[in-house]
Amino acid sequence: MNLTFNTALIQGYKSPAQIARRLTEDWLARNMYCPICGAESIQTAEPNAPVKDYVCQNCRAQYELKSKKSTTARFMSSVVDGVYRTMIQRITSLDNPSFFFLHYDRYQVNNLIIVPRCFFIPDIIQKRKQLKETAARGVGGLQHSAG
Numbered sequence: 001m002n003l004t005f006n007t008a009l010i011q012g013y014k015s016p017a018q019i020a021r022r023l024t025e026d027w028l029a030r031n032m033y034c035p036i037c038g039a040e041s042i043q044t045a046e047p048n049a050p051v052k053d054y055v056c057q058n059c060r061a062q063y064e065l066k067s068k069k070s071t072t073a074r075f076m077s078s079v080v081d082g083v084y085r086t087m088i089q090r091i092t093s094l095d096n097p098s099f100f101f102l103h104y105d106r107y108q109v110n111n112l113i114i115v116p117r118c119f120f121i122p123d124i125i126q127k128r129k130q131l132k133e134t135a136a137r138g139v140g141g142l143q144h145s146a147g
């Protein structure tokens with residue numbers, strides 16, 4: 001498995017968050033098989049689908065990717081996401097997604113774990129405190145889905 005991102009994709013991009021999103025989404029789509037049924041690949045879902053980034057064409061499993069820049073081997077204990085209510089609705093629905101959590105550093109993958117959907121219950125979703133207007137958002141991280 002090639003852990004390096006395809007940096008040719010980010011010509012013209014300036015926003016670090018957009019660059020990270022483009023690179024990590026592309027990498028996962030090119031390298032990941034379906035961990036549930038073993039199908040050779042998973043496909044990118046339609047843009048702006050709430051809490052769903054990838055779909056397996058074989059078993060219809062849905063996946064969401066959360067990425068974060070990290071130079072350490074320790075994995076993140078929490079992940080920033082968009083809208084709380086959307087998230088709760090999705091994880092309590094019958095077709096809730098499993099999650100990939102990806103750490104990257106510079107232009108390559110450091111860590112990738114999958115958390116199967118059965119582990120997501122409303123209790124593990126924290127409501128984020130409102131940020132002040134001046135607060136820096138998304139530094140070093142990556143907000144990824146609907147929001």
Ligand SMILES: [Zn+2]
Binds near residue numbers: 061
């Ligand atoms: Zn599958």
